[in-house]
Amino acid sequence: MSIIVNKDKKIFLLQSKNNSYAFGIDNLGLVRHLYWGSKIESIEDFEMPILTEVSTNDPVFEITKEEFPVYGSLRYKEHCLKATFSDKTREIVYKYQDYEIIKEKKIEELIIKLKDDNYDFYINLHYKIYEEYDLIERYVSLKNMSNDIIEIEKIHSGQFHIPYEDLNFSNVHGHWGAEQQRFVQKVNYGKIVIENRRGISTHNHNPYFILDRDATETSGEVFFGALKLSGNFSGVIEQTQYGETLVQLGINSHDFKLNLEPGEEFVAPSILSGYTNGGFETMTHNLHKFAKDNVLRKGLRPVLYNSWEATEFKVSCDEQIKLARKAKEIGAELFVVDDGWFGERHGIDNGLGDWYVNKEKFPEGLNPLIKEVKEMGMMFGIWVEPEMVNPKAELYKKNPDWIYHFDTRESDTSRGQYVLDVTKKEVKEFIYNMLDELLTTYDIDYIKWDANRPISQSSVKKDIWYKHIEAIYDIVKELKIKHPNVLFEACASGGGRIDYGILGIFDDFWTSDNTDAYDRLAIQDSYSYIYPIKAMRAWVTDCPNFLSRRVIPMKFRYHSAMMGTLGIGCNILKFTDEDINLSKELINEYKQIRHIIQEGDFYRLENSSKNRYSIYQYNKEDESLLFVFLPQSEIGHRGVTIRLRGLEEDSNYILKLEEKQIIKSGKYLMNHGIDFKLFGDYDSRIIKINKIVR
Structure with a gap:
């Protein structure tokens, strides 16, 4: 009891x-x-x-x-x-x-x-x-x-x-x-x-x-x-x-x-x-296991490609089809069209609220693109920002009282948009019906739901701060009843909606708009204390990174993103043959190991070196993975002794270090550890460890 x-x-x-x-x-x-x-x-x-x-x-x-x-x-x-x-x-x-x-x-x-x-x-x-x-x-x-x-x-x-x-x-x-x-x-x-x-x-x-x-x-x-x-x-x-x-x-x-x-x-x-x-570690494991067993949707998350960095608002059917073919070539399983496909959406100042397919960009609607994507064996996803409306949008012109406002004040715009008062019955119904129609009309598997500004002029009712998010929960819950196979990603101007309230209602978290692979190591580490790896979307994007201006080798970028649910956001139309081949190789590797990453136990391992290693381990049944990163080599160029966690003491494990294959007991690997060394800047390795089953 x-x-x-x-x-x-x-x-x-x-x-x-x-x-x-x-x-x-x-x-x-x-x-x-x-x-x-x-x-x-x-x-x-x-x-x-x-x-x-x-x-x-x-x-x-x-x-x-x-x-x-x-x-x-x-x-x-x-x-x-x-x-x-x-x-x-x-x-x-x-x-x-x-x-x-x-x-x-x-x-x-x-x-x-x-x-x-x-x-x-x-x-x-x-x-x-x-x-x-x-x-x-x-x-x-x-x-x-x-x-x-x-x-x-x-x-x-x-x-x-x-x-x-x-x-x-x-x-x-x-x-x-x-x-x-x-x-x-x-x-x-x-x-x-x-x-x-x-x-x-x-x-x-x-x-x-x-x-x-x-x-x-x-x-x-x-x-x-x-x-x-x-x-x-x-x-x-x-x-x-x-x-x-x-x-x-x-x-x-x-x-x-x-x-x-x-x-x-x-x-x-x-x-x-x-x-x-x-x-x-125990705190993390208890929360992660609870979330995986009781909160998150079952099944492995697909490898995602998102079109934003390649096209931004300049979306067109032909260009998206080109991207989809290249995404398929490197191994993506889900193709997501980001902002710019709807209304008069050519920048941030118009379109939000007018959720019809732009005829200039998609003369025959979305179906030709979706048909191509599906025939290639990929899932199809799309970006929306349902809580917002632009002042220039037809929706606002017809319904100016649908936003949070005071009658005697000029309403604030932020990022060129207002926030819709979702606590109003008619607004909530509009958002639900719009998304239901989108999902009913088109064969869509994935919704990336964004929210790019805070609420202001919050009306005379002081309960809206809570009731707004309750309404969002209700809309998605209802949509998932009618469209049970659709995955929903919570994105809020980056990593703004990461919490156990939305987890399970939405399936993925967009962790941050900062996709710099080095910065993401710190962001993902902090995230991992409370929230499950399976819900953490992580992307490989172009260099120089738009925020940090860093240039980081592609392998390091992939390895950083492979620590969560892998996504690719690069302009892959500009990839060299070398980029294509490396992407194929690493995406294929991710598919072989993602069951361990997404559903295994996660460990933050100690760095015993004066060098700035970041070391992480994933365990699932008889399989383990080590992710080792060295963003920058410090003077002395020291290696590190890695002591593993969560193995069976009396079992033997096989692992490959560089070109040498070694067999050690769990007790040895956890107490003595393995000596390992990376070199230079932005070096990284993934090491597979398997229990020898007799």
Whole structure:
């Protein structure tokens, strides 16, 4: 059983494979946290401590380890919920009512039922245990059973209590073209806040927390949680004066208010959380395995070719057919037409919203191109940006009230476009019908869904920040019911929509518009801590790179992109014979090993050298891969000893180093390791390792 209850003590113990999470109900009816850490088998070990005030300036409510603190009474700490009732009371006084356990297949869910002491306002705390993955999914649902509207001013999905001080907090920072840059900072007194206020994208921070006690990849305590939300989020990390560290995640209360109508229920986005004493590697494996088994669409992702760098907006049927033939020649399996195929789309200032095929570029529609692509045995994909409209577009001229706006203000344009108010029923229906018609009319296998600007003039309703992304989720979910074989890629001006809220609704993440192969090593490394490799699109593009101006050898560019789901974005019409042959060779190699990359376990290996090696390993059953990169050789030109991970100690493995084939035990490879050396700048290798099966 993953949920154990002591009814007399009113204590609840949540058990996963290696961990325990405990809380209980005290004599005041408060839900109080007791424990989160390595497994404790007996619920009888847990007691509800009696609380005493430190002083009148440190009241009991302030120091109580509440699972879900609310606004009101002598609470001055961060709260998860703030509401205003119809009589203007701005305080919640909850009382514990009951609990319920729901069992579905192997998953158990505990619901703690709370009710306001005076109003018909119900708060349910949900805990879903994924025992095999050592993960707990937490969320809260609110129900208004009164006859009046209740205004929700703040809702965070849960609070976590970590019984340590001086922890390390890590997340990512960045901006367009420089997303997913991992940082680590010491938690001290005061609050760390991460957030998004833009409505559309999360380039700057990502909705998760990692807190560790000087952990390494393979050792040390790590507490973590990822919010399932693609819009405005906030996270607060605080070391308290009472010897613990608190974390909250949820909807950003910036410019937020939700009117909960009589009889209405609201379910907040959930947090996928976990604990390990096995370092960052175990955290990564638990999250990746959960995503691969339960969230992501089954099957291997195809090798993609995208036309953007070759043509930009100058799309034409004949040119796309030329590109498709060359893409087929090098081994692509999916051909994607990017921006420029629709409306009067010759640049960024027109076309968005007018989703008809441009007759000058495609005189006979898309079918001649699609027919060619399909006859070559490739899948066909297309780029869209459904949330946006250009001021010059016919859609805007006919429906100027469909954008986010204030009647007395001039609406902002960014990248020459407005944001459509997707929370309006007619706008949501327009986007769904447009995409449904596109997918019904044409044999399309892949949608690249972009979103290139944040929301502004967000209307008088303060719930749109959340309801906008809910509407996007709904549209794609409905489309996938009707068109179940279509793959959807989440692109938001680069890597702006990477989170567990959109993962599974969309199938791929566009990781960044920065396709520089060296920069991507850092971006992909940071991404890997939380998110699965199978959803990470990575491209080979032309040099000099449009952002970095670097010139990097093609083999290094391919190897960097082969660490995820491979895509090619070069102008392949300009490829030399040497480029073509190398591309064929490396794409074919990727196809032979992608099952290990996309579905295997991922390891960030230690670099023991003074030289700047980046080393990664993938394991799947009896097969392993090593990716070794040396972007720049440092003075001394040292090699590196690579110690592998995740092998069977008593099994033997065969691997090829340069021209020499060696056989070593798993114990040797993991403890002694192999000596390896790359030379010069932008050198890289992929090394295959196979278990010898007797």
